[in-house]
Every structure is written in C-alpha cells, then in structure tokens.
Amino acid sequence: MADAVIPESHRDLLEAPVVAALSTLGADGLIQTTAVWVVLDGDVIKASILDTRQKYRNMARHPHATVLLLDPANPFRTLEVRGDVTFSDDPGVALMERSVTKYGSSMADFPPPYDHRVVMTLTPRRVVAYG
C-alpha cells in the first residue's frame, strides 16, 4: 500500500528532533493529544512512554494512534501518520536513550526507576504528506 509508507520526501521530519503531536482516543470519546518525542525505526515510529499515563491506557483499549509533525521552517509542510499500536518492553531502556539523545537531552534528566517505561510502536496504515 503506497499510502501506508512514510515517503522519502518527509522522513527528515522524523529524523530531526521535531516534537510530534500524538493523538489517542479516550474512553469518553474525546481525543487526547500530547507532545511526544518520536524515533523513526525503519518504517515504523516508536516512542518511549509511561504505562501509567492516560495515553497508554487509551491505546491499550483502542490500539490506534495518529502522529502529526509540522516542519518548524514551513508550517505548510506536514507529515501525518495514522496507524496501529503495539507495546513492548525496552530492554536497557535503549529506545528511551535513543529518543532522549535525539532530542538533545540527557538521561541524567530522566533518572531511574524505569519500571513503567514501555515502547509504543506505530505501524502506519495511512500516511498523508503535504508540502
């Protein structure tokens, strides 16, 4: 499916430290949208999140999410990825560290414990790129 692949033309938005808007569906029918750090891993998007948060509970119930990235240099250039969500452990918090480093922060700012850190993986089902 051509439209389920993140196009080469917009992969830079996921490779640069652009903060993403992550949207999930709440039990009340309202959407929660939060700012998240994301990592491009091949053809999927990953994020280190806490399993104590509403976004986790929302995705555990309704395993779909959407990520929007706006090019900071050109707000008409955007990448939207809608997809299916799965969760996995993060051995050695390797994905978390990759994310923290990508966004120019330090693990010293995120001390242990990491018991509640999980990796969410967003597998694209529909991708819309503008600009």
Added chain:
Amino acid sequence: MADAVIPESHRDLLEAPVVAALSTLGADGLIQTTAVWVVLDGDVIKASILDTRQKYRNMARHPHATVLLLDPANPFRTLEVRGDVTFSDDPGVALMERSVTKYGSSMADFPPPYDHRVVMTLTPRRVVAYG
C-alpha cells in the same frame, strides 16, 4: 469547571500565529490530525474550514475535536483543548479573514468562491496546559 477554561497563562499560544494540530475521529476509528489556523474568540476556539473535507465529515458525525498547540520557543510548553464542536455560517467570511490576517497571509491567496467555508467552534470541555 476550572479545567474547561483556557488559562490566562497560555492564551498567548492562541493569540500568536501558532499553527495548531486539530484531531478528529474518522468512521474507521482512526484519528485524523491536520495543521489548522485557529482564532481565539472569548472562551472558545474557532477555525474556518471547508465542508468538503474529511475533518468536517468527521466532526459532523462525531462532534468532538482536540487542538494542541506547542510553544515554538519551548516545546515543553503546550496547550491542549478537548471539546465539543458546532458549525455555523461565516457571513462575509469575516472569521476566515480574521484567521488569514492573524497568520500573516492575505485573502488574495484565498480567492472565492467561499460557498464551502464554514466556521467550526470548539467549546472546551477539558483543557490541559503544561509549562
């Protein structure tokens, strides 16, 4: 309801020309998130949209939406507004013009016809401000 009011501390994000992420729920259970221009009108958020677009159809079916704004100068400072959506006409496309002007553009870039322009009004039900 205190948490349904946009706090003074974060109204600047809606008064400045910050592009918002607008999320709506599709019939397929996936969320659509797009970049939109928004206008703060008292205690509600308005946007000029086209009634031919998916976001309109999504909100006509499921009259809720969520807007997230990230402070361009500080990505840890965010404003999320979840709420209920209503639609109305835009006589003289006054709201559209207000939006276009706010974001530093010109109506010359958006020539008529305006037959499909409507105003969406997002009435906050839950507001989350960080930073």
